[in-house]
Amino acid sequence: MKKVFTRPKSLKDMPFHYCPGCTHGIVHRLVAEVIDEMGIFDRTIAVAPVGCSVFCYDYFDCDAYQASHGRAPAVATGIKRVLPDRVVFTYQGDGDLAAIGTGEIVHAAARGEKFTVIFINNAIYAMTGGQMAPTTLLGQVTTTTPYGRNREINGCPVRMSEMLAVLDGSAYIARVSVHDPANVARAKRAVRKAFEVQMAGLGFTMVEVLSSCPTNWGLSPLKALKWLEENMIPYYPLGEYKVSGDTTPLFRHDSGADGGLSKNDPAEVG
Amino acid sequence: MKKVFTRPKSLKDMPFHYCPGCTHGIVHRLVAEVIDEMGIFDRTIAVAPVGCSVFCYDYFDCDAYQASHGRAPAVATGIKRVLPDRVVFTYQGDGDLAAIGTGEIVHAAARGEKFTVIFINNAIYAMTGGQMAPTTLLGQVTTTTPYGRNREINGCPVRMSEMLAVLDGSAYIARVSVHDPANVARAKRAVRKAFEVQMAGLGFTMVEVLSSCPTNWGLSPLKALKWLEENMIPYYPLGEYKVSGDTTPLFRHDSGADGGLSKNDPAEVG
Amino acid sequence: MPRVTFREERCKGCEICKHFCPKGIIEMAGHINVMGFHPATVVDMEKCTGCATCARMCPDIVIEVEKEEKKVG
Amino acid sequence: MPRVTFREERCKGCEICKHFCPKGIIEMAGHINVMGFHPATVVDMEKCTGCATCARMCPDIVIEVEKEEKKVG
Amino acid sequence: MAKILMKGNEAIGEGAVRAGCRYFFGYPITPQSELPHYLAKRLPEVGGLYLQAESEVASINMVFGAAGAGARVMTSSSGPGISLMQEGISYLAGAELPCVIVNMIRGGPGLGNIAPAQSDYFQATRGGGHGDYRVLVLAPASVQEIIDLMKDAFDLADKYRNPVMLIGDGVLGQMMEPVELDEEVKPVVLPEKSWAATGRMGRDKKNLINSLYIVPENCEAHNLELARKYGTMAEKEQRWEDYHTEGAELVLVAFGTAARVCKAVVDMFREEGRPVGLLRPITLWPFPAKRVAALAGTARHFLTVEMSMGQMVEDVRLAVNGRRPVYFYGRAGGMIPVARDVYREAGKILTGGADS
Amino acid sequence: MAKILMKGNEAIGEGAVRAGCRYFFGYPITPQSELPHYLAKRLPEVGGLYLQAESEVASINMVFGAAGAGARVMTSSSGPGISLMQEGISYLAGAELPCVIVNMIRGGPGLGNIAPAQSDYFQATRGGGHGDYRVLVLAPASVQEIIDLMKDAFDLADKYRNPVMLIGDGVLGQMMEPVELDEEVKPVVLPEKSWAATGRMGRDKKNLINSLYIVPENCEAHNLELARKYGTMAEKEQRWEDYHTEGAELVLVAFGTAARVCKAVVDMFREEGRPVGLLRPITLWPFPAKRVAALAGTARHFLTVEMSMGQMVEDVRLAVNGRRPVYFYGRAGGMIPVARDVYREAGKILTGGADS
Amino acid sequence: MFEAILIAGFGGQGVLSTGQLLAQAGMEEGRHVAWIPSYGPEMRGGTANCGVTISSRPISSPVVSEPTVLIAMNRPSLEKFEHSVVQGGIIFVNSSLIDIRAGRKDVRVFYVPANELAEELGSGKVANNVILGALIELTGVVTPGAVEKSLREVLPPHHHKMIPLNLKALEVGAGLVRGDGPAAAGAG
Amino acid sequence: MFEAILIAGFGGQGVLSTGQLLAQAGMEEGRHVAWIPSYGPEMRGGTANCGVTISSRPISSPVVSEPTVLIAMNRPSLEKFEHSVVQGGIIFVNSSLIDIRAGRKDVRVFYVPANELAEELGSGKVANNVILGALIELTGVVTPGAVEKSLREVLPPHHHKMIPLNLKALEVGAGLVRGDGPAAAGAG
Numbered sequence A, B: 001m002k003k004v005f006t007r008p009k010s011l012k013d014m015p016f017h018y019c020p021g022c023t024h025g026i027v028h029r030l031v032a033e034v035i036d037e038m039g040i041f042d043r044t045i046a047v048a049p050v051g052c053s054v055f056c057y058d059y060f061d062c063d064a065y066q067a068s069h070g071r072a073p074a075v076a077t078g079i080k081r082v083l084p085d086r087v088v089f090t091y092q093g094d095g096d097l098a099a100i101g102t103g104e105i106v107h108a109a110a111r112g113e114k115f116t117v118i119f120i121n122n123a124i125y126a127m128t129g130g131q132m133a134p135t136t137l138l139g140q141v142t143t144t145t146p147y148g149r150n151r152e153i154n155g156c157p158v159r160m161s162e163m164l165a166v167l168d169g170s171a172y173i174a175r176v177s178v179h180d181p182a183n184v185a186r187a188k189r190a191v192r193k194a195f196e197v198q199m200a201g202l203g204f205t206m207v208e209v210l211s212s213c214p215t216n217w218g219l220s221p222l223k224a225l226k227w228l229e230e231n232m233i234p235y236y237p238l239g240e241y242k243v244s245g246d247t248t249p250l251f252r253h254d255s256g257a258d259g260g261l262s263k264n265d266p267a268e269v270g
Numbered sequence C, D: 001m002p003r004v005t006f007r008e009e010r011c012k013g014c015e016i017c018k019h020f021c022p023k024g025i026i027e028m029a030g031h032i033n034v035m036g037f038h039p040a041t042v043v044d045m046e047k048c049t050g051c052a053t054c055a056r057m058c059p060d061i062v063i064e065v066e067k068e069e070k071k072v073g
Numbered sequence E, F: 001m002a003k004i005l006m007k008g009n010e011a012i013g014e015g016a017v018r019a020g021c022r023y024f025f026g027y028p029i030t031p032q033s034e035l036p037h038y039l040a041k042r043l044p045e046v047g048g049l050y051l052q053a054e055s056e057v058a059s060i061n062m063v064f065g066a067a068g069a070g071a072r073v074m075t076s077s078s079g080p081g082i083s084l085m086q087e088g089i090s091y092l093a094g095a096e097l098p099c100v101i102v103n104m105i106r107g108g109p110g111l112g113n114i115a116p117a118q119s120d121y122f123q124a125t126r127g128g129g130h131g132d133y134r135v136l137v138l139a140p141a142s143v144q145e146i147i148d149l150m151k152d153a154f155d156l157a158d159k160y161r162n163p164v165m166l167i168g169d170g171v172l173g174q175m176m177e178p179v180e181l182d183e184e185v186k187p188v189v190l191p192e193k194s195w196a197a198t199g200r201m202g203r204d205k206k207n208l209i210n211s212l213y214i215v216p217e218n219c220e221a222h223n224l225e226l227a228r229k230y231g232t233m234a235e236k237e238q239r240w241e242d243y244h245t246e247g248a249e250l251v252l253v254a255f256g257t258a259a260r261v262c263k264a265v266v267d268m269f270r271e272e273g274r275p276v277g278l279l280r281p282i283t284l285w286p287f288p289a290k291r292v293a294a295l296a297g298t299a300r301h302f303l304t305v306e307m308s309m310g311q312m313v314e315d316v317r318l319a320v321n322g323r324r325p326v327y328f329y330g331r332a333g334g335m336i337p338v339a340r341d342v343y344r345e346a347g348k349i350l351t352g353g354a355d356s
Numbered sequence G, H: 001m002f003e004a005i006l007i008a009g010f011g012g013q014g015v016l017s018t019g020q021l022l023a024q025a026g027m028e029e030g031r032h033v034a035w036i037p038s039y040g041p042e043m044r045g046g047t048a049n050c051g052v053t054i055s056s057r058p059i060s061s062p063v064v065s066e067p068t069v070l071i072a073m074n075r076p077s078l079e080k081f082e083h084s085v086v087q088g089g090i091i092f093v094n095s096s097l098i099d100i101r102a103g104r105k106d107v108r109v110f111y112v113p114a115n116e117l118a119e120e121l122g123s124g125k126v127a128n129n130v131i132l133g134a135l136i137e138l139t140g141v142v143t144p145g146a147v148e149k150s151l152r153e154v155l156p157p158h159h160h161k162m163i164p165l166n167l168k169a170l171e172v173g174a175g176l177v178r179g180d181g182p183a184a185a186g187a188g
């Protein structure tokens, strides 16, 4: 018997504290698998945010930092500038990255800092109790938009990948989702490519992952995946927004309502 | 005899503290003329930044605020949300707006805050002694890039107008220059349009003005204008980046080396 | 026949594996585990293809999948 | 003939007005003003068209321009 | 007057609404989240605005703008967020703008945790920002007192044109207690603010909201003016509660949640007929130094009890000025003192077995 | 040893380079700009990196990353920027990371001005950030002392795994004075940092840079551990200079620029044969309380002289603990005390005509 | 009188609102009351608990670190809090979900198959109230009348139709203690 | 000995480097010295000034608020600082650019047409040094030899060819004071 699927080595063997059906866990696993497969565990450094994924510094078994809210890109900059031959990644939520940490992410991208950002967009501040995030959809009810997010008051949701792709220093930017097996496979390839581009020294790399928060969305885990597919993807089209250097695009970016990706590759193993 | 040119009323009658040939003064005048011409002096509120233009709160004779470095958009948000029928503008430098204030400007734009930002891009932190700004050109020598701005270390200059235009909340965004009479006239029309779009309640408005800093560039006033034209405009193409609603574009945005504008309208009075 | 094993004590009963199993052979157990959830389990291992879709979708890495090694050639 | 007046004490001698005057009639004075600058001045008012380009380019609003009123019609 | 059960954080919100506050700018953080949740619902009901800012830095500067425009405005956060506001608070104090800032203190330093603590006392009372300035700091100890102090907070802010900080912790914020509340919300008559920069609207002199005094002489004059104001505040606004301090040989000094525990301790002693009392500062700045100094004339020892490694104890020592020994007992990192432990510690002092 | 004229701000930079610092992350602000200018040139010469951050918030977090990676690293700013760093400093202290932070204090509050001041004393010594933590604060009074203390600053930071702050003001930063400097820059042997998170690189246990202790019991234990460390620092690292304190009836207490003025004042008195001395704290935290306490045994009065409305005077009072009157003289908003004025004030005290 | 009651279970079992009901009832009766939830980034959907203090004197700390009564709605809660109950205190064990027995000998332990009894009444949601009924009957900390009144305050109007079911659950719980109900609680 | 010298003029007149030269010379002679510029967001290209203190004892505040010597290179500087000079102090007025006279009667005032003299020497840039020469001759605060040595330290190597011109300017200034130079300074 051969193991066709087993827990990646880069993840410490301990349970996640995440809620049932929370896709943070899937993304952790993808990142760990990429680290394992690339054989870079020993020289990888993780930077955890403040958010539901704060304890990811424990889950990833590599050396790690817990950064202050939103500042993971600055912390990663400090690390990578001191240790340029290491592989550094941050793992950040949408409150962390798209709100309080806007300045840090924009300038890390502008400077072309050579680390990888795993950006979990779940359209909510999950850890603190389901407040509106910059990425919360119009009309979405949260604890701080009890009447639904209103464009007049709160403006429109921010598309970070599109915005950061405008900057010259960004080398790889993709938006993926983990709501079904095909997309999980694609997400993993994007993560791998981001790490590769980082290691090639081409610049700033980021993978935005549309992710579910059943608890704060008030939905069952399965309904949450469906909601993600039906509501988030149309507003946040999947695809690669920036592909630098001699790398070729993994998949086409197309802003069609289906996210432009679902027709592509079938689920892929590994 | 009729006065064909005289000091605008909205500017207090006092000398500017700016260096000889500094174009901050031209931009002040344009803004004041627009306020005068639109007859909105009495309900206009200015928000001054920290930067060479910090004292603009004195020059503009309307009510004014002196905001902490980079936070003018947050201050303006507070003002405008309390007094939605007033006309509010911030006046900010590139250090103020594109560095420390990145989070505030991005989110003011994202929320579609209804005020106008006059953004002075002089490719330098002028007030503090000529340090590199996010907008400093590659190769440009400053007090903190004594060997010239290096892409590997500092990344590429940030194009704020392009980046903010990506956001749904921005309603009018233009980049203009004040290095010659034709461009000064065009700059004024952009300022006027920004105020008009603000008053129409369409969203966030910003006019980026390429501006000279003879002192910190180490050039005579005239050479500084020439340097601006020859070096800044190619990297920062002039034009309108966002025109919302039923307003029609003032001028075409074209990223050609001449800034796409010099062929247009001749100098215009008024 | 592939082998699919669940670390039952880590299962949070989210039903994601069940939903995505192409063979429809995963069900939630009637009992609850230490964390208070009804854990997932394969009810008809015969039908399992070892595709590991369940494992790849499980947010809590509860599932391990083994398969006979294919003979080369 | 248009009239161009300079508030000499406010002139910083940047020469911008001089550079952009389409008639080339602005020069810098030999003396310095209280701020230590050689102020700009029109040397040949006859040639002035009252176009106000100088005034519009002056960063320090030193210049005022007056012109005969055009008769309508 | 209806008596209802209310959470501390919600009481802050309702208290603010009843004080005439119509603007809230803030950024989420535990353990104060119920406050923004409450106000996000409540403010629109009274024609007000809840706006979630992109950060605490933005929040405090939005407060700056709104306060300058003459509104009653507040923000709220906890340790890490309050730290980020320090520049803004210094600006607010420098520009003499009234506003209310809530800090529901959590365990620190750094990310620490979200458990109740009092370790931001120095930051609150000494000014964590730069320059010579003070904010008035109120420390309620019950949900009812929260409601009452919110009104005072806004009034004091306007009276002195100065930021007022209300501090509490997760216990105070999350707990529910009965409060008495007027059935109807009475309209609040706000004071005139002729200094507000609202657009001139016909006013003949311009108004300017500013903290820049580039000439040192002017900046010194401004600081002396501020100091005079702080002096008045220190003179007039010291507040405290005496709990069985009459005849107390040992005076406990504690505020907020720690003071609640200390009351139980005092009860334990008083039931045994032993002379122990509690001084509960309600204003932390100005610290009730007058009262402490007076008690130093009668009491023999002081024991400061804090949910920190010892911060307020400095103010107690300064007020006692060496006349009596001042002891300290503290719990840190989100732990709450247990009455029995404080009782033991206090007992040692009463019987002469502790070091100050 | 060559004797050269050097600006204080440049001396900070050269001192850092000679202490083995190779990384600087910062954001421009007056009056410390010559320091980044200097290092932007100098660091690349020694294989180091000068990186201009997008803000002070980013700067201090870059320092966090670099310090966690084991580097000797520093940042620098002034009041407003230091205020913005308070969250980050609390994190650095919480995660026990060594680094050096420079604050060239300017007039406050708010934007204030850029003139020399000492009004960030509370912020520096009490921790302007949240939670119970301390940073070690050094206050040089001459350009030569800057050079000497920079080395100590980095050594102390590493020794205690704690941020060290060096404070000065525009006078100290902008002035040129002669300094003695080794002709050649000696290579510095940096201490091993087995705790640094550098990637495991074969290490069998992972390293983690962290300040989160979600369980209050653990957070308390962490705070107690920190407190023990701070206790050791307070015990071992108090530094001061005595200037004619022997037999002094009146002891002036002043640091930095103010101390320079006070030396002139002491000279004026001593020339008249009057017993006045100066205690110049070199560490502001830990404050040289031992020395002040000892002097309280012999001196009759203390006069604290500050370029603020009175901040360090609290530490003097705490150390004197009521045994002697402690007077205060200060200038604010960027003004520097004038020797003659201090002399007059001190004279009043000596002859019994002032209020404490 | 002084009772410090700790109610603990899974998130979703309604332990917070049960606590609130109890606090409201205490207030209705003129007692000093305080309610406080546990909070923290614990696994969401995981354990939840709250403390309710009801006293004739002002309440010092509302945090219930030494409960006089523990209601353990699931096994982790029993395991976590059993040791903290004061000597002579009371533990209610929801035996529908907890298959172990409490170890303490110095407290009174009652095993209540709350979910089963509630489902017999027609809804598992009132399981807490079964235990609450037992608690009230046993301790008299509040009166049944006050609880009934409080239900009207605590439940939103559109749930008032649930009040009779809630009352029935309370009554079943009380019956257990009195020994006259359909199922007697097993004291350990 | 103690001299506190304030040198003030327009930006670009080289007052800061003149001050540095003086400080360097003081250091060469083993004095305590301090140099400090004024700084601030004043109009750039506007006024600039620096203070130089040279003393046989350690220097307290380097800020020169009460100069023993004022060198006013332009009119605003004279107007701004004249009043601050100590009784019995010295004021040097650059009469090339200053068309007014000092009002103080309790100080010694010297009018030096520094720009004109410097231009006669071949470069307006050494105007400051003409006054510096006069100052040194008058006060002896440093020796000419120390200044010569310092020029080598202060000027970057590629400007060392300017040293003779600088020395000549100093000599001209000294001559003014001695009364044996080409132009005598007019004491007011």
Ligand SMILES: Cc1ncc(C[n+]2csc(CCOP(=O)(O)OP(=O)(O)O)c2C)c(N)n1
Residues within 6 Å of the ligand: A050, A051, A052, A053, A069, A092, A093, A094, A095, A096, A097, A120, A122, A124, A125, A126, A127, A128, A133, E027, E028, E029, E030, E056, E080, E081, E084
């Ligand atoms: C300076 C600061 N402000 C606020 C917080 C509180 N806080 C913790 S996590 C968080 C947001 C989490 O949202 P997100 O980044 O989207 O992550 P998620 O929990 O959704 O995964 C906030 C506001 C904090 N810890 N520090």
Ligand SMILES: Cc1ncc(C[n+]2csc(CCOP(=O)(O)OP(=O)(O)O)c2C)c(N)n1
Residues within 6 Å of the ligand: B050, B051, B052, B053, B069, B092, B093, B094, B095, B096, B097, B120, B122, B124, B125, B126, B127, B128, B133, E087, F027, F028, F029, F030, F056, F080, F081, F084
């Ligand atoms: C928090 C804070 N950081 C830094 C400064 C110092 N500072 C003042 S102005 C300025 C930058 C000015 O550059 P810019 O915004 O481009 O305006 P300019 O002077 O070029 O017009 C800086 C860094 C400050 N006042 N406050």
Ligand code: SF4
Residues within 6 Å of the ligand: A017, A018, A019, A021, A022, A023, A024, A052, A122, A126, A127, A212, A213, A214, A215, A216, G044
């Ligand atoms: S709250 Fe949301 S994001 Fe956080 S662990 Fe639960 S489901 Fe995941």
Ligand code: SF4
Residues within 6 Å of the ligand: B017, B018, B019, B021, B022, B023, B024, B052, B122, B126, B127, B212, B213, B214, B215, B216, H044
């Ligand atoms: S320094 Fe530059 S931007 Fe500032 S006033 Fe002078 S020329 Fe203008």
Ligand code: SF4
Residues within 6 Å of the ligand: C004, C020, C021, C022, C023, C024, C025, C026, C042, C047, C048, C049, C050, C051, C052, C053, C054, C055, C065
């Ligand atoms: S391996 Fe595939 S077929 Fe087997 S249980 Fe899992 S998903 Fe179903």
Ligand code: SF4
Residues within 6 Å of the ligand: A021, C006, C010, C011, C012, C013, C014, C015, C016, C017, C018, C039, C040, C057, C058, C059, C060, C061, C062, C063
């Ligand atoms: S996906 Fe995982 S956690 Fe969810 S039910 Fe299946 S095995 Fe359990």
Ligand code: SF4
Residues within 6 Å of the ligand: D004, D020, D021, D022, D023, D024, D025, D026, D042, D047, D048, D049, D050, D051, D052, D053, D054, D055, D065
């Ligand atoms: S008005 Fe026109 S022509 Fe006359 S001086 Fe000015 S620029 Fe020259």
Ligand code: SF4
Residues within 6 Å of the ligand: B021, D006, D010, D011, D012, D013, D014, D015, D016, D017, D018, D039, D040, D057, D058, D059, D060, D061, D062, D063
């Ligand atoms: S443009 Fe204005 S300031 Fe410049 S020289 Fe002409 S008049 Fe003088």
Ligand SMILES: [Mg+2]
Residues within 6 Å of the ligand: A093, A094, A095, A120, A121, A122, A123, A124, A125, A126, A133
């Ligand atoms: Mg999120």
Ligand SMILES: [Mg+2]
Residues within 6 Å of the ligand: B093, B094, B095, B120, B121, B122, B123, B124, B125, B126, B133
């Ligand atoms: Mg600029």
